[in-house]
Amino acid sequence: MVVTATRTALASADVLADVSVVDAETLARSGAVSLADVLVHLPGVEMTRNGGPLGTTNLYLRGGNTNHTVVMIDGIRIDTQSGSGGATCQAIPVGQIERIEILRGPAAAVYGSDAVAGVVQVFTKGGQDGFTPSVGVGVGSQGTRTLTAGVRGAEAGWRYALALGRETSEGYNIQPAAYPDRDGYERNTASLRLGKDLAPGHRLDATWVYSDADAGYDSTTSKSSANYAKDNRALQRLSALGLSWQAKWSDVWSTRVMVTRADDRYATLPAPGAVPSYNTQTQVDTVLLHNRWNWREAVWTAALESRQDRLSNAGTQPRDTSRTQDALALGYGAKSGAHSWQVNARLDDDSEFGQYTTGALAYGWAFAPSWRLTASVGTAFRAPTLYQRFSEYGFAGLEPEKARNREIGLKYSQQGHEFAVVAYQNRVSNLITFSGAGACASSFGCYANTARAKLQGVTLSGATHMAGVVWTASLDVQDPVDVATGKRLARRAQRLLKLGAETGWQTWGLKADLLLSGDRYDRVTDARPLLPGYGVLNLSATKALTPNWSLLLRMDNVGDKYYETARGYATAGRTAFVGLTWTGR
Template identity: 45%
Template sequence: MKTCVFHARLAALPLAVAAAFPLTLLVPVSAFSQSSQSGPSAASAQLIAQAGTTPQLKETVVTATRSAQPIGDVIADVTVIDRETLERAGPVGLADVLVRVPGMQMTRNGGIGSTTSVFVRGGESRHTPVFVDGVRVESQTTAGAASWNNIPLSLIDRIEIVRGPSSAVYGSDAVAGVIQIFTKRGQGAFSPSVTVGYGSYNTSRVELAASGSAGAFDYSLGLTQGQSDGFNARTIAAQNPDADGYKSQSANARLGFQINPDHRIEANVLQSHMDAQYDGGLTRDFRRISDLQTLGLQWEAKWSAQYSTKLSITQGTDTGEEGLNGSTPQISYDKSTISTLLFQNEYRIGAHLLSATLESRRDVFRLVGSTAVPAGMSSINRDRSLDGVGLGYGWSGGAHTVQFNARHDRDSEFGGKTTGSAAYAFALTPQWKVSASAGTSFRVPTLYQRFTIYGSPTLKPESGRSVEMALKYRQGTAQYGVTVYRNRLTNLLSFVPGNGPCLNGGPPTVLSNRGCYANTAQAQYTGLTLTAAETLGNVHVHGSLDLQNPKNLVTNRTLQRRSRQYGTLGAEMPLGAWQLATDLVMASHTFDSDTSNVVLPGYSLVNLSATTALSRDWKLVAKLDNVTDKAYQTAATYANGRRALYVGLTWAPL
């Protein structure tokens, strides 16, 4: 019955927006800077600009406001990772690439395929929503973050990262930032490619891809398979000393049809499968088998030189099975599904852009066979809905740029929540720009956190208030910046060991030492980020330094597994027929948990890569990670990879 009601609401949503849209002319909306004529997407505009065929085009980004903007007009703190950078990364996970970005840090319980967390500006991993071609991907289990291991790096064409609260644009979850991932969009003649690679730990990878266009139809297809024997992720005496490897397969398709110059329909699908080992005792070896599926369908329409719309229907599904290695019966099974209908309107009046967005979302969670299911129940089957309306205003003229956003969300469990943001930038000179912004955010607890034996239906949403200021310099190839921020969160949601009884199951004698999720505290994330990039001769140098203090204000302790100092330094240069690159990642010590004094020492990692064109159609990539063979941990008792070499060969006929 709930499903029928939800789909009825989705069907009625466009009509509601059409009726309400005239009211948006009276309210602030998101910034937009784009020609009134149809043009390439943000990703293709970047590729064309890099190729140098149309110098008048500026690189554009869409994540900050959900509208395409030249990156120079964006007030938010944004980083773009291009395809060239991803190709040099080798057989690593998405999180390994993100940690080279200012303001981001990662922890992982072992190698690729194991539990991974990504912290943006010190926030929790769940505080950063992730989208793949516009499809929100998120798990309703445990902490509720995206399944970072199931997003295949090889199929990604471009990544946009926004640091700072964005709930006024994206609703729940966007407390620390937003990450948008884009696969390739087909254009031009048929273009196939094949990549094979091999490296340390018996790691291998095969990738097949093809893209192009025919008339009004364009397509991009990808298929990848990888595996590794891995390494012993837990070297302590009580755990199995075997290597913990993984196998993965992924496929995607992005299809578009340009009905006419003003209307485009696009469909995308991605399917990813990961089978990873982990230790569960001295002789027992467990497996986590996880699958990620994204489905998206959108229609972009330009009704006049001033008015355009986008209607999209998306679904992201994350499933997981836990079991003993080599055994058929599963121990537990979980499935999280997020279905979304988005209707976005944009209206330009001269240099002003007004917009209105209606979004309807439904989350469904199923858990079977887990010890987390309350006594007397065989499974957990829960769902919730969240509907939101977002409004905003953007204007850029002369030395001034302003951005306002407001959004109201209504959750079926928690009721209404209103968030807003305001930002202003002023160009002191053509090279120097100063900006300031403030915003509010929120995140509702996951269905796992509320309805398993570790949770409570009385949990409250986390709520944040943030301010930041930035000073940036840009002249030719030189870019320098400093950003200071403070994000204060109330009702911080944490897992408290030994806290019980929880409200969802059984007598206190059973639950007294189990632990529960609870709104335990206030948190404050403060920090200073320094960035720099410069080209010296034929060497491009870039780096960042984060001085942060993510703190639990009740206990006055630094939040777990987050460094107070974190920095990166990289350089790229040509050498004959080769393109060489190196990067250095440095992190200070962390505490393994909020309640213990177990200290994880700081570390420095050096990585090298080299690429060369063997011929017109063949390219070689070599990658050496952890050059100094550093032994380090980002989670207590879990090892990370040591020195590893990988070599890949790509055939891509021109």
């Protein structure tokens, strides 16, 4: 079942959108530190990072900016109104995740502002029958240490899941040109899921996710800078809280009410002589009333949603700013023989920009056994962040970005053999960029609606099993460009190839992942690509030592390849990790 495509559960075979799912077993084998380290191996996804595993991370879906992707945890929207916006993916701990759904393509007709390139939804671990405690420890390169503990169960009508985690690392030198030091980090995480069946067909669920990180960094990539100082600290705290009530009134009609709050805080503690400290906090509150009707072999949905964004930042005037968005969203999905339809429309009323209407239309035709052709069109928008409007670099007259997408796809699926190809073109207008001095208070530069982008490409993906091995592959051939200049957007490759192989040998589970990326521009003003292409091979092995004990061995960047996803910021070389987990049965 897939939830993210339409905000209601649908069988994966009935979903017309371009969706990928990462299950619990894949997450357990990954041993990844952050969400981005998992997503980067999926079709249509690129990742850049300014620093180590907890450094500022950007996700590019189909070539879109990181602020063009909506990120949610159990239905709780995660976002920041500081800077250019976008979710802080590095703050979301993988250890508490059970499942991830990735929707590629505009989804503003379902989710409103920001869903220009796609949606990523994380589902945390929930309760299950019985009482299942677990404890895990791990050690790795660069002085990395991990400790996790949790319990899942169900009793007296309650379902519960509690997970705690701590990670520390001495790190590595993330800015080699600046200073030969090590930039370590530590992070404490927690998650809690509670569920209760109040009456037949009525269920109450609560979610809480918490992450508190402290990571080292150098203030610039150049030691010759006047503002240079090492041993600065970046503090990142994320708290997400959600409460939902689901009611099934009949076999035809069901309702879901959800109230959520996400709190994202970021601060820097500079070393003596460094640039001044920085502190920002974003709070996102949402209320959702979602209704679903199964009527006449179709699924009808109607939703009311209210969202309020608050920003507290010393660099904005006023320091505390906010805005609201109220929306009505309608949906219709049906299937008749070989034909399927999905229609969505949404009206958003923004307290600053007025009303914006978005829509999406998708069609699927199963023209032969195991084959299906899909086509869709959709529109989207993204409102400027409060920082982009009210900081010294901001301009209150900024307009929302607008997008118009069209795509066509072909998919084959039969007995574990899958193949898909999707071609898309997404045109973005009113694109907000940081350019030279203009209508803001700063002489350094200002945010302005100065660009248009065309995000187009083809994604091929497939999976098969042969000779006892499960093989997966994806190839992205894309051309995300600035329409005015014709130049490729910064830090995005034209070609991405991802290969995976998984098999069993005696009592071991073995997995290999290979990522090949083409060259990239670090900035759109560069005369040539300054970030060379690279290839990274990761290996992992798992083994059930006993019914209760399991072992994970992982080696990342086996070839010890030196590469950068952002100029001046090194990535880790070859690293190894060993994890041991005990699970009560």
